[in-house]
Amino acid sequence: MRYMILVCVDESVEVSPEESLPTAWVEEMDARGVRKLGSRLRPVSDATTVQVRGGEVLLSDGPFAETKEQIGGFDLLECEDLDEAIEVASKHPGAKFGTIEVRPLWED
Amino acid sequence: MTGDWDLAEECAQDAFAAALERWPRDGVPRRPGAWLTTTARNRALDRLRRGATEAAKLREGAALWPSDDPGDGDGDGDDGTVQDDRLRLIFTCCHPALPLEARVALTLRTLAGLTTAEIARALLASEPTMAKRLVRAKSKIRNAAIPYRVPRAHLLPERTGGVLAVLYLLFNEGYGATAGADLMRHDLCAEAIRLARALASLMPDEPEALGLLALMLLHHARRAARVDDAGDIVTLEDQDRALWDTTEIDEGLGLLDAALRQDRAGPYQLQASIAACHAGAADAADTDWARIAQLYGRLAPLVPSAVVELNRAVAVAMADGPAAGLELVQALEASGALAGYHLLPATRADLLRRLERHAEAAAGYREALELAGTEAERRYLTRRLAEATEQG
Numbered sequence: 001m002r003y004m005i006l007v008c009v010d011e012s013v014e015v016s017p018e019e020s021l022p023t024a025w026v027e028e029m030d031a032r033g034v035r036k037l038g039s040r041l042r043p044v045s046d047a048t049t050v051q052v053r054g055g056e057v058l059l060s061d062g063p064f065a066e067t068k069e070q071i072g073g074f075d076l077l078e079c080e081d082l083d084e085a086i087e088v089a090s091k092h093p094g095a096k097f098g099t100i101e102v103r104p105l106w107e108d
Numbered sequence: 109m110t111g112d113w114d115l116a117e118e119c120a121q122d123a124f125a126a127a128l129e130r131w132p133r134d135g136v137p138r139r140p141g142a143w144l145t146t147t148a149r150n151r152a153l154d155r156l157r158r159g160a161t162e163a164a165k166l167r168e169g170a171a172l173w174p175s176d177d178p179g180d181g182d183g184d185g186d187d188g189t190v191q192d193d194r195l196r197l198i199f200t201c202c203h204p205a206l207p208l209e210a211r212v213a214l215t216l217r218t219l220a221g222l223t224t225a226e227i228a229r230a231l232l233a234s235e236p237t238m239a240k241r242l243v244r245a246k247s248k249i250r251n252a253a254i255p256y257r258v259p260r261a262h263l264l265p266e267r268t269g270g271v272l273a274v275l276y277l278l279f280n281e282g283y284g285a286t287a288g289a290d291l292m293r294h295d296l297c298a299e300a301i302r303l304a305r306a307l308a309s310l311m312p313d314e315p316e317a318l319g320l321l322a323l324m325l326l327h328h329a330r331r332a333a334r335v336d337d338a339g340d341i342v343t344l345e346d347q348d349r350a351l352w353d354t355t356e357i358d359e360g361l362g363l364l365d366a367a368l369r370q371d372r373a374g375p376y377q378l379q380a381s382i383a384a385c386h387a388g389a390a391d392a393a394d395t396d397w398a399r400i401a402q403l404y405g406r407l408a409p410l411v412p413s414a415v416v417e418l419n420r421a422v423a424v425a426m427a428d429g430p431a432a433g434l435e436l437v438q439a440l441e442a443s444g445a446l447a448g449y450h451l452l453p454a455t456r457a458d459l460l461r462r463l464e465r466h467a468e469a470a471a472g473y474r475e476a477l478e479l480a481g482t483e484a485e486r487r488y489l490t491r492r493l494a495e496a497t498e499q500g
């Protein structure tokens with residue numbers, strides 16, 4: 001069962017690299033075989049939003065939604081079931097100071 | 109001879125299955141005590157193993173999940189134990205990934221076998237809303253792969269707490285219903301008690317499951333005395349204790365004893381112990397308030413809630429006098445924790461009244477009136493305000 005986890009953090013809050021970088025987590029989850037791929041993302045100041053309306057490509061600078069917490073990284077997991085995905089997500093350092101959304105992939 | 113015995117078993121099992129169908133509609137019988145001995149429970153469960161009705165219900169429930177779960181034995185509902193399936197179902201319906209209202213509705217649907225219409229009426233929602241809620245919950249279970257299993261050991265404590273909370277919520281939905289309301293609301297209590305009973309028998313090593321059942325029975329025993337002919341709530345100190353159901357009280361006290369003997373205290377056992385203090389008092393004056401205050405003191409760290417602290421303040425006032433209780437109430441008000449909760453100024457007013465500080469009491473009753481919810485509460489507060497104004 002595959003899940004996307006979106007690690008959402010408040011960019012304005014200072015967190016030390018030791019607390020926030022998921023190096024150990026990545027190693028452990030890769031070894032377990034539950035993490036397939038993933039990456040940290042650049043901050044929203046580097047984001048571009050794309051829409052096509054009436055045949056026109058509309059661009060805007062910044063994230064698609066103005067929320068306090070923004071997506072800071074993502075990972076693709078393959079787990080037994082939701083309980084395992086929850087366990088994996090809860091061990092991500094981002095869970096301690098941010099919020100992690102666990103979303104199943106739409107696979108028929 | 110074996111054939112005759114099998115036939116007798118068939119008939120008895122039909123009666124049990126029929127009772128389980130009828131109770132949600134008709135209410136729990138006057139003397140459910142007969143059901144409640146361990147022997148009767150085990151007998152019922154054994155019979156249900158072979159009961160076509162129950163197996164069909166469990167197959168319907170189990171059909172929500174793929175049958176290739178290795179932990180499921182042969183995946184065939186007939187040969188697996190009924191007890192294991194019920195336990196798996198309860199934990200799955202109460203999974204924390206489901207919204208709370210969905211957990212309550214799904215539990216009623218899957219474990220109590222209520223129809224969507226019955227659940228909607230019981231939980232004061234429209235039928236389409238309830239139908240959608242159930243469909244969404246079942247979809248999420250399937251799409252997000254919520255597992256059909258009893259949680260692993262390290263998760264069991266928190267997940268059991270979740271199940272107990274859903275059952276207690278169910279009970280309170282029914283208990284809050286006033287006399288003359290839809291009978292379905294009254295039956296929610298009976299349903300909650302029945303499910304708590306099933307859980308207690310399925311988890312005999314979990315004293316909190318016993319504690320919850322004891323708590324429900326001790327509250328339920330008071331229902332006839334809680335409301336007067338006008339439909340107003342009668343407070344504990346004014347209730348006619350002759351109307352309390354002694355059978356339920358006795359059972360509740362027995363269960364609480366059994367739970368406490370396991371020597372693993374928890375919030376439901378503590379709340380049941382408080383209810384037991386009231387149940388054991390011949391009248392309001394006879395109540396062991398010092399013990400109740402002490403029990404709230406032990407509850408507070410487990411259930412960090414300002415409401416628990418407020419209840420403790422009331423008990424302290426009864427045990428040590430209103431001035432002692434007032435100090436705690438004032439500390440609560442200073443913390444701002446219960447802003448907007450009418451019982452806070454109401455309690456303050458009450459304590460001031462007992463200290464004969466009538467003008468201040470009147471101010472408290474006025475404040476409470478602005479926040480009070482029901483007609484019955486407003487009537488009570490208005491009366492107290494009038495008395496205080498007269499005196500002050």
